[in-house]
Amino acid sequence: MTKTATLTLGPLLYNWPAERRRAFYAGLADEGPFQTVVLGETVCSKREPLVADAMADAAQVLEAAGRTVVHATLALAVTPGETAALEGVAAAAADGALVEANDAGALALLADRPHHIGPMVNVYNEGTLRVLAARGATCVTLPWELPRESVYALAAEARRLGMDCAVTVFGRAPLAISARCYHARAHGLSKDGCRYVCGEDPEGMAVETLDGADFLTVNGTQTQAHAVTVLAREVPDLVAAGVNVLRISPLDMDMGVVGRVYAELAAGCLSGTAAEDRLLDMLDGRPAANGFLNGGDGAAWVA
Amino acid sequence: MELVCPAGTPAALSAAVEAGADAVYFGFRDRTNARNFPGLNFSPKEAADAVALCRARGVRPMIAINTYADAGDDRIWRRAVDIAAEAGVHAVILCDMGVAAYAAERHPGLRLHLSVQASASNPAAVRFYRDAFGVRRVVLPRVLTVPQIAALTEAVPDVETEVFVFGGLCVMAEGRCALSSYATGLSPNKDGVCSPASHVRYEQEGEVMVSRLGEWTINRFGPGEQAGYPTLCKGRFRARGREGHLFEDPVSLDASALLPDFAAAGVTALKIEGRQRGKAYVAQVVRGLKAAMAGMTADRGRAADPKAFLEGGQATTGAYARGWQ
Numbered sequence: 001m002t003k004t005a006t007l008t009l010g011p012l013l014y015n016w017p018a019e020r021r022r023a024f025y026a027g028l029a030d031e032g033p034f035q036t037v038v039l040g041e042t043v044c045s046k047r048e049p050l051v052a053d054a055m056a057d058a059a060q061v062l063e064a065a066g067r068t069v070v071h072a073t074l075a076l077a078v079t080p081g082e083t084a085a086l087e088g089v090a091a092a093a094a095d096g097a098l099v100e101a102n103d104a105g106a107l108a109l110l111a112d113r114p115h116h117i118g119p120m121v122n123v124y125n126e127g128t129l130r131v132l133a134a135r136g137a138t139c140v141t142l143p144w145e146l147p148r149e150s151v152y153a154l155a156a157e158a159r160r161l162g163m164d165c166a167v168t169v170f171g172r173a174p175l176a177i178s179a180r181c182y183h184a185r186a187h188g189l190s191k192d193g194c195r196y197v198c199g200e201d202p203e204g205m206a207v208e209t210l211d212g213a214d215f216l217t218v219n220g221t222q223t224q225a226h227a228v229t230v231l232a233r234e235v236p237d238l239v240a241a242g243v244n245v246l247r248i249s250p251l252d253m254d255m256g257v258v259g260r261v262y263a264e265l266a267a268g269c270l271s272g273t274a275a276e277d278r279l280l281d282m283l284d285g286r287p288a289a290n291g292f293l294n295g296g297d298g299a300a301w302v303a
Numbered sequence: 304m305e306l307v308c309p310a311g312t313p314a315a316l317s318a319a320v321e322a323g324a325d326a327v328y329f330g331f332r333d334r335t336n337a338r339n340f341p342g343l344n345f346s347p348k349e350a351a352d353a354v355a356l357c358r359a360r361g362v363r364p365m366i367a368i369n370t371y372a373d374a375g376d377d378r379i380w381r382r383a384v385d386i387a388a389e390a391g392v393h394a395v396i397l398c399d400m401g402v403a404a405y406a407a408e409r410h411p412g413l414r415l416h417l418s419v420q421a422s423a424s425n426p427a428a429v430r431f432y433r434d435a436f437g438v439r440r441v442v443l444p445r446v447l448t449v450p451q452i453a454a455l456t457e458a459v460p461d462v463e464t465e466v467f468v469f470g471g472l473c474v475m476a477e478g479r480c481a482l483s484s485y486a487t488g489l490s491p492n493k494d495g496v497c498s499p500a501s502h503v504r505y506e507q508e509g510e511v512m513v514s515r516l517g518e519w520t521i522n523r524f525g526p527g528e529q530a531g532y533p534t535l536c537k538g539r540f541r542a543r544g545r546e547g548h549l550f551e552d553p554v555s556l557d558a559s560a561l562l563p564d565f566a567a568a569g570v571t572a573l574k575i576e577g578r579q580r581g582k583a584y585v586a587q588v589v590r591g592l593k594a595a596m597a598g599m600t601a602d603r604g605r606a607a608d609p610k611a612f613l614e615g616g617q618a619t620t621g622a623y624a625r626g627w628q
Contacts (some may be wrong), residue, residue: 055604076424076476078446083425105427108434122421122478122492124371127401131435145481146374147489153374176475176536179446179622182549186542191628207549208541209520211513216482218542218549222566223475225485291488297517298485 005266008036010249011072016198018054025058033259040072044220045082070098073106075120076177105204111135139164141146144173147295155242169231173250176223202252227289232276309576311343318582322589326363335383337369338578339495347386350354354390363393369418370495371399403436416440420478426458453568463571470576472556482535487517498534562599
């Protein structure tokens with residue numbers, strides 16, 4: 001049997017307003033190519049209350065359209081409120097919701113129940129996968145910085161353990177998370193008095209070096225790559241190695257179209273290089289990167 | 304509270320012991336530890352000698368094996384655990400779940416501390432490492448305020464907490480930062496390095512000294528400005544049309560004024576960062592902090608003359624104070 005892969009849309013990392021979110025997910029429910037959609041705030045707990053209703057509606061619309069909805073937990077839960085949010089999502093798992101853990105706290109709360117492992121959990125080796133599988137993990141999205149050899153070895157082990165294995169093939173790599181909000185800091189504000197300035201940038205705030213090179217992207221407490229990871233040529237080998245979920249991280253562009261390119265690629269209707277060409281065109285001037293998978297600096301583009 | 308002191312070399316270890324360290328931590332000369340810098344760290348023989356010296360002087364020796372093991376071949380991490388266990392260390396300081404599972408299974412009597420590189424930032428995370436591997440102490444990431452440290456320590460009373468009191472300051476959650484990896488291909492998690500010296504260049508452009516990491520400019524220094532090391536998160540960048548230290552100024556952590564607060568929070572151990580620093584740093588900072596700990600109820604003073612060792616001569620208490628965030 002030919003190996004194949006399904007498509008998952010990762011969580012929205014940016015602070016979009018409620019109406020924008022409703023429209024975005026309604027569109028993907030209608031015609032999107034994603035079998036699975038991960039919802040939930042992974043970056044900053046302060047954003048969550050403002051969009052909670054919209055996200056609950058999005059979950060409903062997506063499920064009604066036959067999509068699998070997964071709820072992601074915060075990457076960095078520190079305050080009592082954040083810990084409570086973590087416990088809330090985990091409690092939803094007890095009621096049958098599918099939850100993706102993004103820190104060790106979530107792993108404790110989800111133990112012995114089927115759950116997913118998000119890309120913010122440090123899965124670097126087979127021993128870690130075995131620990132996670134034994135505690136109920138059924139799907140792992142591998143960290144962004146892994147080189148090809150590691151991805152192949154981990155995909156093989158995940159499948160041997162009966163887990164699904166996802167690799168993020170498109171999007172801006174999250175590089176760091178902090179207690180400090182750099183969006184607020186750049187506006188001369190503190191996190192507690194942030195005025196939600198991260199909402200002004202639908203794809204984060206660009207950070208240049210002092211000689212004008214596009215370098216990083218600030219998204220609240222998260223620092224991301226500036227370049228967009230695009231893995232397309234690499235997909236056939238990833239799938240052959242056992243990766244059976246291709247994950248796409250949303251940007252401020254038509255994600256349905258991006259998803260359809262990957263759907264055609266996964267179905268074998270489009271070659272890796274043709275898919276890559278189409279994706280690079282869609283980037284509309286954003287630089288592309290594939291350095292992590294190729295074992296070099298993450299910002300690199302290996303042609 | 305006990306003072307846990309860094310030793311990048313046998314000489315620094317002796318200096319820490321002489322200066323009154325309660326515990327010292329060090330690592331092997333390879334990718335298994337998060338200060339994998341040229342000229343640093345211990346051979347297995349040096350580690351065994353260091354353990355013997357510590358034991359003779361009543362100091363608790365700890366070995367940091369705090370990077371994430373490679374897929375496909377985790378032998379050097381397993382071997383590091385075995386050597387540490389055989390040397391009779393007081394504890395190993397781990398972050399990787401696979402390595403922790405190996406240590407717990409293979410050496411059930413070995414005391415496990417969770418490295419800051421695992422970034423356990425809430426009570427549930429601490430419970431996870433306790434339940435999964437029997438971790439006895441957690442080194443907390445530098446993302447918590449003092450009241451949060453107190454709440455976490457109280458919430459999981461059977462796991463000790465250790466906090467950083469002095470030295471370099473990670474502004475990102477530790478073990479969850481791929482900034483160096485993005486710029487150079489080498490990362491704290493995989494390779495035990497941050498902003499590695501192998502990728503650092505200084506270039507004179509007219510009157511301006513440019514510091515680079517890989518191909519990226521991290522800072523530009525005008526005439527009269529001291530050109531600091533290009534640690535990525537302490538660099539100057541441009542955002543919203545303005546130039547500045549977007550993430551953090553080139554400052555170090557000095558939380559010595561918070562000693563009574565850490566004690567009140569139930570913290571077991573205070574950690575000094577700086578395995579890459581020389582024995583003079585170790586001796587002076589250890590001595591200063593021991594003195595401050597001895598007299599901490601009487602004076603909330605700082606460590607004796609630590610300023611000489613602070614990056615840029617500036618200090619912060621970082622995330623321990625909410626306003627910093």
